[in-house]
Amino acid sequence: MMALDRERAAGAPAEEGGVGALRLLAGPRGGAAEPFAQHRQRLGGPISQVLRGTAPGHLLEAITGSGLRGRGGAGFPAATKLAAALKRGVSGVVVVGNGTETEPAAGKDDLLLRLRPHLVLDGLETVSVATRAERSFLVVPSQAAWRSVTAALDDRPRHGPKVEPVLGPRNFVGGEETALVSWLEGGPARPRYQRQRLLERGWRGRPTLVQNVETLAHLGLVARFGPEWFRTLGTAEEPGTMMVSLSGAVGRPGVYEVPIGIRISSLLEEAGADPAAAALLVGGYFGSWLLPAQVAGAELSRRALAPLGASPGAGVLHLLAAGACGLKEAHLVVDWMARQSAQQCGPCRLGLPALAGAMGDLAQPWARGRDVSDRIWRWSDQVLGRGACRHPDGVVNLIRSTLLAFADELERHRRGHCNGGAPSTLPLPGLG
Amino acid sequence: MSDRFLNVDPTRCVGHGLCAEILPEAIALDDWGFPIIASTPLPRWLRRQGARARSVCPALALSLDGQPSRKGPPPAPSTRVGAGGETAGASSRPH
């Protein structure tokens, strides 16, 4: 790959073992943003210095070699999108850093933008300079993140196109990339039906590259320290670290940075998890449940979780308290998610509320389980893949996982019993 | 001639099912009256009917394209494998 790897890796962020600050969160402790001077000193110079010596082709090689995958949920290879944006003849590219983070149980993008804005800006600049972008947007989830990014931009020398920070929408589907493009055009944050990819036709018709802000932060570090360095943590298939937003029945909830492939149980232990917890929701409100026996040996990677019907998604984990009823909790989430529909597509607008109602039936003791769950399977089949965006698919995933994981609970409900009396801890805020 | 796919723009479709009346061989309706269209190419012998369905749709929601508009398999599909006593395979699309 790159000849300078070894040398470059010398200044790479410190890697402590175990769970904790590894790469993105390495550096100063505390709740303030790392100033540019410190960032530059810690990483061995401004990113502009690195970019001046790196041709776009070399950057693409490094990103390809790193195996970096998107951290916004779907795990798409970053190199594939960059390659499309660098293709000969593609001009007038628009780059969007997606820090919308509308998932209520998530907090990692906000934290990253508040504490390490320069890492994200390094990545955004790297991509913007390489693609010779016309515009470069950075969508942030909160006022605090906006202030942090604005201050960071004043604090650093400008390189490449001017970065435009934008406060993102707060509706759940607003973080979906076509919804975000609409928002950045001044329209509503509603997904669009598009037969072309955004890289063919995005913001005001221009080729648009949307990348999660955590993905960008990793990408900037790969540009500095090279693919071999990047691969020293994580798994061969899914290299690097990932940010995890952990909440629920844990003593120390919050954002953790862990190597991909870490044992989930060691993360939970570190966070002071209740050993008697009922289940773990992995992948947030589009995610899947793991029961304690499954959590015990599971590793946090796409590959390891796939056989369990789960995926790390955007790194949102929620531990369900002992004594909580998974059927009740899932009903609350599905009901909330049904209301988050952009109300454009029939199967989503009508199917999700119907599914939420049926999930509500299952959550009651004396539920006529067999009939209702047959109906849920039928409707979830009908809804899957039929929206303009993936919102209904994600909800269907959670519903199916609920029926599978809590089959015993369902049986108890059928006989008139419910074990769950504990109050819900899942965050379900009022509509945004 | 290359494959043609019948696609529906779900943000336009208003779901009164005219298309399924014209092309029942390729379009089913879900429980809410919205069209479920196979993501396989429209068979050659149905192309004429496909074009008719497209022009009849009052919402201009149907199109005939070189590829299916569905975005491939969803991110993390759960299957029914392991469901107590339930049969596998229900995750295939009806139709």
Ligand SMILES: Cc1cc2nc3c(=O)[nH]c(=O)nc-3n(C[C@H](O)[C@H](O)[C@H](O)COP(=O)(O)O)c2cc1C
């Ligand atoms: C309903 C919905 C909501 C989404 N919300 C976000 C979000 O808040 N932040 C994000 O980065 N990606 C979100 N995504 C994924 C984006 O569409 C897009 O795939 C992602 O930003 C690409 O970045 P990545 O490849 O770096 O992960 C969402 C997707 C869907 C279907």
Ligand code: SF4
């Ligand atoms: S599938 Fe649902 S959330 Fe997505 S665009 Fe259609 S109505 Fe909106």
Ligand code: SF4
């Ligand atoms: S005719 Fe058009 S609007 Fe009516 S159901 Fe078919 S696609 Fe939808």
